[in-house]
Amino acid sequence: MAADTASDEMLIHAAREFARSELQDRDRRWDRGEGTVVEVLPTLAEMGFFNIVLPESCGGLGCGYDTYAAIIHEIAYASPSAAVTLCVHNMVGHVLNLFAPAHLRETLLPHWGEPESFGAFAISEAGAGSDPSASRTRADRHGDSFVLNGEKMWITNGLTGRWFVTLARTSPGTGKNGLSMILVDGNAAGVGRDPIHGKMGIRGSETAVISFSDVKAPCDNLLGEEGEGLAVGLTALNGGRIGIAAQATGIAAACLDEMIKFAHEREQFGTQLSSFQAIQQMIADSAVEVAAARELIGYAADLIDRGQLDPAASSKAKLFATEAANRIAYRAVQLHGGMGYVNECRVEQLYRDVRVTTIYEGTSEIQRLIIARALLKDGVH
Numbered sequence: 001m002a003a004d005t006a007s008d009e010m011l012i013h014a015a016r017e018f019a020r021s022e023l024q025d026r027d028r029r030w031d032r033g034e035g036t037v038v039e040v041l042p043t044l045a046e047m048g049f050f051n052i053v054l055p056e057s058c059g060g061l062g063c064g065y066d067t068y069a070a071i072i073h074e075i076a077y078a079s080p081s082a083a084v085t086l087c088v089h090n091m092v093g094h095v096l097n098l099f100a101p102a103h104l105r106e107t108l109l110p111h112w113g114e115p116e117s118f119g120a121f122a123i124s125e126a127g128a129g130s131d132p133s134a135s136r137t138r139a140d141r142h143g144d145s146f147v148l149n150g151e152k153m154w155i156t157n158g159l160t161g162r163w164f165v166t167l168a169r170t171s172p173g174t175g176k177n178g179l180s181m182i183l184v185d186g187n188a189a190g191v192g193r194d195p196i197h198g199k200m201g202i203r204g205s206e207t208a209v210i211s212f213s214d215v216k217a218p219c220d221n222l223l224g225e226e227g228e229g230l231a232v233g234l235t236a237l238n239g240g241r242i243g244i245a246a247q248a249t250g251i252a253a254a255c256l257d258e259m260i261k262f263a264h265e266r267e268q269f270g271t272q273l274s275s276f277q278a279i280q281q282m283i284a285d286s287a288v289e290v291a292a293a294r295e296l297i298g299y300a301a302d303l304i305d306r307g308q309l310d311p312a313a314s315s316k317a318k319l320f321a322t323e324a325a326n327r328i329a330y331r332a333v334q335l336h337g338g339m340g341y342v343n344e345c346r347v348e349q350l351y352r353d354v355r356v357t358t359i360y361e362g363t364s365e366i367q368r369l370i371i372a373r374a375l376l377k378d379g380v381h
């Protein structure tokens, strides 16, 4: 992960400064249930982070995915919750730019950098997680509108989000045929939002159940072709997984810094922990894994910037970065001993926050399936 230009370098630097000075303490409060990331949405939007990858012609910053990943890494270092919030909103903007009809692009994208445009991505349901083709939410045509009925689960940004990119069944039957992606206005009549409480981590981010009860969306809000909803979702997740991988490296880098600091401070057997080779190995292994993850992210990001759809590349980056970040958070707790087990110590929270990265936007098992399928089909190049 690296900056493409000097102005990208400045953006990454601004993200780093802002995250460490303004987000880290807040994120600790959000973890205790005192507020949510929503309190900083106007500032994040003002800094341009709502609109990182959209082209400048649409009012975005026009950054490549490499720079995008570097910004998310810096935000996640201080606030994993703010990072996932931005990941989802940016992903939705990217999907609209690629798949929305001209009238929607013209009306929505110029405002995508504003907090009022806050976006969410609604694929999962209680019975459809790793297998979105099991989605049961329906969108039936009535005149020039779709009428949606059903329930989406686990929706990030779901409480405050205005625009929901929603996977729904537009023709009868089961399986992957007949599913379409539709943009739903969260202000429409019949949209219900219920918070999901009791999350292990990223407690500052919103996670909600979204219900649709005879919710109307214009047929013109179809994203891509009717019946091609899963393909639209796959393209979205191809970029989305870069964001989650970068969220994981940000958390891992924070863990690594906490490990180094504590290894210098703490003394046992009359000497600093940093003098023990077992401790040095934990630090070295973690540093190598963060660096390797960032290289995989950079490779996948470059493919997206060149317009090449290679889901296996994004899956490799997400799989390695998120699994490595979990190992690093485990080591960070271990290195802190008993202190690592109490909330006063930041690694306790990071250990919980990082856990979800191997679950959302496709579990590690699903990433392995995507990687293996590509290899079995095309071989190794």
Ligand SMILES: Cc1cc2nc3c(=O)[nH]c(=O)nc-3n(C[C@H](O)[C@H](O)[C@H](O)COP(=O)(O)OP(=O)(O)OC[C@H]3O[C@@H](n4cnc5c(N)ncnc54)[C@H](O)[C@@H]3O)c2cc1C
Residues within 6 Å of the ligand: 088, 121, 122, 123, 124, 126, 128, 129, 130, 131, 153, 154, 155, 156, 157, 199, 207, 356, 359, 360, 361, 362, 363, 364, 365, 366, 369
């Ligand atoms: C905090 C949070 C935020 C989220 N945000 C969003 C969001 O904004 N939008 C959205 O649409 N969804 C969101 N999700 C949902 C998330 O993407 C799903 O939880 C995830 O895809 C897994 O689906 P599931 O929970 O139904 O697990 P399941 O699919 O039931 O999987 C259970 C286990 O079985 C394994 N498994 C399933 N199928 C296979 C297989 N074929 N081979 C091997 N193993 C398999 C899985 O890897 C997992 O270990 C979020 C989830 C969380 C926890």
